[in-house]
Amino acid sequence: MDTLKSNAMETFKQVVSTLHNPEVQEWKQQGGKVIGYFYSYIPEELITAAGLLPYKIRGVGSPGAAKADKYFTHNVCTLVRDTFELILDGKFDFLDGVIVFNACDHIRRIYDNWKSLENNHYLNFLVLPKKYGKEQLERYFEELSSLKEEIEKLFNVEITGEKLKEAIKLHNEKRQLQRKLYDLRKRENPPLTGAETLTVMIAGEVMPVAKYNALLKEFLEELEVKEGQKPAVRLMLLGGEIDKPELLEIIESQGGLVVTDYMAYGTRAIAYDVPEDGDPLKALAKYYFEDRPPCPRLHGTYQKRFDYIKKVAKDYHVDGIISIRLLLCDIWGFEQNDVSGMLKAEKLPYLKLETEYALTNAGQLQTRVQAFIETLKEVCA
Amino acid sequence: MTNTKTGVERIYEYRDRLKGIIEAMKQAPEEQRNPFLEGVFTLVLEANEKTIDCAENKKPFISSWYGNSPEIYTSMDIHFINPVFDLLFHEYLTDLYDVKEADKMSLPDDICSLIRFGAYAVENRLLPRPTAIVSMLEPCDGELMLHQYFQSSDHWGGVPIFALDPPYGATEEDFKYFAGELKRMIAFLEEISGHQFDVEKLRKIVEEMNLQYELWGEYNELRRVTPCPHGSFSGSVPFWALTQHLPSGDPRATELIRMMVKDAEAKVEAGIGAVPNEQIRILWADLAPQWADLIGPWLEQEWGANVVMDYQGYTPYSQIDTSTEKTMLFGLARRSLHEVPMIRQGRGTVEVIIEDMTRIIKDYNINCVIWPGHMGHKDVAGSINFMQEVCRSLNVPLLSLTTSLFDERYTPLNRVKQQISEFFEAKGWKRVNR
Numbered sequence: 020m021d022t023l024k025s026n027a028m029e030t031f032k033q034v035v036s037t038l039h040n041p042e043v044q045e046w047k048q049q050g051g052k053v054i055g056y057f058y059s060y061i062p063e064e065l066i067t068a069a070g071l072l073p074y075k076i077r078g079v080g081s082p083g084a085a086k087a088d089k090y091f092t093h094n095v096c097t098l099v100r101d102t103f104e105l106i107l108d109g110k111f112d113f114l115d116g117v118i119v120f121n122a123c124d125h126i127r128r129i130y131d132n133w134k135s136l137e138n139n140h141y142l143n144f145l146v147l148p149k150k151y152g153k154e155q156l157e158r159y160f161e162e163l164s165s166l167k168e169e170i171e172k173l174f175n176v177e178i179t180g181e182k183l184k185e186a187i188k189l190h191n192e193k194r195q196l197q198r199k200l201y202d203l204r205k206r207e208n209p210p211l212t213g214a215e216t217l218t219v220m221i222a223g224e225v226m227p228v229a230k231y232n233a234l235l236k237e238f239l240e241e242l243e244v245k246e247g248q249k250p251a252v253r254l255m256l257l258g259g260e261i262d263k264p265e266l267l268e269i270i271e272s273q274g275g276l277v278v279t280d281y282m283a284y285g286t287r288a289i290a291y292d293v294p295e296d297g298d299p300l301k302a303l304a305k306y307y308f309e310d311r312p313p314c315p316r317l318h319g320t321y322q323k324r325f326d327y328i329k330k331v332a333k334d335y336h337v338d339g340i341i342s343i344r345l346l347l348c349d350i351w352g353f354e355q356n357d358v359s360g361m362l363k364a365e366k367l368p369y370l371k372l373e374t375e376y377a378l379t380n381a382g383q384l385q386t387r388v389q390a391f392i393e394t395l396k397e398v399c400a
Numbered sequence: 401m402t403n404t405k406t407g408v409e410r411i412y413e414y415r416d417r418l419k420g421i422i423e424a425m426k427q428a429p430e431e432q433r434n435p436f437l438e439g440v441f442t443l444v445l446e447a448n449e450k451t452i453d454c455a456e457n458k459k460p461f462i463s464s465w466y467g468n469s470p471e472i473y474t475s476m477d478i479h480f481i482n483p484v485f486d487l488l489f490h491e492y493l494t495d496l497y498d499v500k501e502a503d504k505m506s507l508p509d510d511i512c513s514l515i516r517f518g519a520y521a522v523e524n525r526l527l528p529r530p531t532a533i534v535s536m537l538e539p540c541d542g543e544l545m546l547h548q549y550f551q552s553s554d555h556w557g558g559v560p561i562f563a564l565d566p567p568y569g570a571t572e573e574d575f576k577y578f579a580g581e582l583k584r585m586i587a588f589l590e591e592i593s594g595h596q597f598d599v600e601k602l603r604k605i606v607e608e609m610n611l612q613y614e615l616w617g618e619y620n621e622l623r624r625v626t627p628c629p630h631g632s633f634s635g636s637v638p639f640w641a642l643t644q645h646l647p648s649g650d651p652r653a654t655e656l657i658r659m660m661v662k663d664a665e666a667k668v669e670a671g672i673g674a675v676p677n678e679q680i681r682i683l684w685a686d687l688a689p690q691w692a693d694l695i696g697p698w699l700e701q702e703w704g705a706n707v708v709m710d711y712q713g714y715t716p717y718s719q720i721d722t723s724t725e726k727t728m729l730f731g732l733a734r735r736s737l738h739e740v741p742m743i744r745q746g747r748g749t750v751e752v753i754i755e756d757m758t759r760i761i762k763d764y765n766i767n768c769v770i771w772p773g774h775m776g777h778k779d780v781a782g783s784i785n786f787m788q789e790v791c792r793s794l795n796v797p798l799l800s801l802t803t804s805l806f807d808e809r810y811t812p813l814n815r816v817k818q819q820i821s822e823f824f825e826a827k828g829w830k831r832v833n834r
Contacts (some may be wrong), residue, residue, distance in 0.1 A: 149538070
């Protein structure tokens with residue numbers, strides 16, 4: 020990265036390393052409002068169309084969970100506990116509203132607890148059906164319609180069809196640029212690391228999209244002509260809301276390069292575009308609920324998930340696959356286990372890892388990845 | 401090597417063990433016989449025999465889970481199994497054999513023990529391959545993922561599946577939506593079994609179930625009396641099995657529940673409490689643990705304490721209007737989503753836990769709440785502050801533990817007893833046996 024002239028990467032790193040980042044500060048200084056959300060089934064386009072800034076909440080910079088312990092016992096994952104500590108510390112006070120959905124048993128209680136605090140934000144809870152189906156898509160569409168109405172009422176704006184279409188176009192442009200970024204990683208000598216890619220991807224969720232798109236375009240132009248080094252082994256990472264580039268740095272420090280993934284901040288978010296014709300709210304509902312590569316939390320999608328993982332692994336010429344799970348996560352506990360049979364049948368070497376949000380077991384992770392990469396090197400040789 | 405086990409072998413094992421136990425029970429002197437337990441065991445035995453019959457004679461049967469409106473299956477003459485019911489039933493008859501064997505699974509050990517047992521049972525072919533699966537996707541992530549695991553497993557992969565999608569709220573609209581899911585489930589069951597749904601048959605079953613739940617309600621009323629006529633967990637464990645895990649609407653099950661009611665009634669009239677000098681009336685704020693028979697007697701003998709109510713027993717089941725198919729499906733939807741234990745407390749927002757805890761403490765003269773902190777109940781682990789607030793406002797002490805309700809080894813029982821004793825001592829209660 021040192022050879023690049025653009026300061027795009029510096030900006031991306033900066034916005035990712037803090038919560039109330041300079042881009043958000045600037046937006047607020049100009050009178051803009053910010054809506055925080057957990058996680059990938061909240062359409063950002065709806066927030067953008069209301070003239071608000073969509074901001075994906077993370078637990079970055081949390082000092083631990085000393086105060087959050089009163090609300091969440093040690094049986095709750097550290098992503099949630101660490102994030103709630105930041106909430107209690109007032110680190111999200113810059114938000115003008117928050118949208119939560121029933122993503123998992125841990126996240127959904129953030130809503131109840133946050134709501135119980137004094138001087139809390141406007142909080143909305145969106146219900147995502149738990150299975151894939153026609154009636155469930157209709158339910159999700161109704162949920163989005165209610166959310167739209169609530170945002171309109173609360174922020175005194177009208178989200179017209181035209182505004183929604185514009186927002187869809189803007190976010191599609193973001194996805195297209197991000198896909199170009201991913202395409203560069205298919206090269207024999209990818210010009211950027213997995214950790215850098217994740218940084219770019221996270222930045223797209225915590226800063227104004229138009230500015231992000233402009234920066235990413237600039238960054239891509241430089242990357243197009245940049246040649247990286249041929250990695251010893253090409254890795255694919257499977258996981259949920261993994262939002263720590265440091266984790267990928269740990270993995271890549273052992274000689275492998277993460278060239279692709281099946282993650283919320285990765286291919287799952289950018290695989291396709293939202294159709295720009297027809298009813299825009301219906302298009303959003305269908306895209307988020309049905310078209311995108313799904314989260315394992317949606318019953319009835321396991322074959323679709325497995326097929327997508329196989330396809331991506333093939334497209335990116337992957338040598339080995341690593342899955343990462345935050346301790347206490349039941350969803351990824353099963354998913355890690357269930358994909359192993361499929362990967363074995365595909366003859367794809369596979370390593371399962373577990374960690375805490377603060378990466379407290381970094382040394383152990385390094386050791387395990389090192390051993391895995393050594394094995395892969397032998398196989399590749 | 402191909403695994404030739406069909407799963408029915410294990411059901412034979414269950415059946416034979418139960419036969420022996422029932423036989424031994426019947427041979428006991430008249431005054432030592434326990435007709436209630438004999439009755440429950442007989443119904444479980446019959447369910448095992450039915451499973452064997454279905455599996456061996458290609459008769460349709462399904463795998464399901466409590467809370468999926470079993471009334472419908474029975475009305476359609478479709479036998480059902482729960483992947484963990486028999487395994488748990490035999491847990492203490494086999495010195496925790498399966499519990500220990502399940503340790504060998506590759507699933508992480510921070511996943512709910514119960515859910516792990518479900519995966520273990522299928523992975524190890526301890527259940528026959530059913531005609532179809534009706535999935536439950538609530539109240540926790542583990543449940544949802546377990547049913548996807550079934551689809552990707554060697555033994556049960558490819559079995560037709562219908563998943564019931566639970567709404568998050570408890571409004572009339574939510575119940576109507578779930579009633580629609582039940583209607584779609586009926587269509588699925590008709591297709592896979594060839595059995596036709598008959599509204600009259602459902603009405604008969606639901607009417608009998610209404611009676612069972614009414615009796616359960618009466619029984620709970622009797623447990624409000626001080627001293628409590630029966631011991632810790634004594635109604636909740638068998639009643640749940642009778643109403644949710646075994647074929648629905650069996651008049652013999654109704655009689656068994658009535659038997660418990662009459663016994664409790666007689667004790668109340670005579671002023672007899674299950675615990676002499678009852679000093680601590682506990683709300684156990686979760687399901688009854690598998691180790692209920694180990695912790696309950698100890699609480700009673702050591703501390704004069706009785707678990708007067710728990711969330712498995714506290715089931716405010718309401719009567720279902722049987723006038724039309726629509727009213728019945730609506731009632732079953734409400735029951736499935738909002739009345740069945742664990743689903744009631746775990747599925748949606750935290751309000752239900754607050755409401756139940758408040759009402760039980762007030763209605764049952766509770767002077768101590770124990771929250772076992774089951775390791776699988778991650779949602780409740782995020783509700784601890786609300787529970788503390790309720791207890792503080794009602795001036796009742798709360799003990800928060802960490803255990804597995806289904807595996808006593810998770811926090812060794814002696815450690816649990818020690819924590820409870822320290823808590824009681826700190827609150828000023830004296831041991832009764834010293």
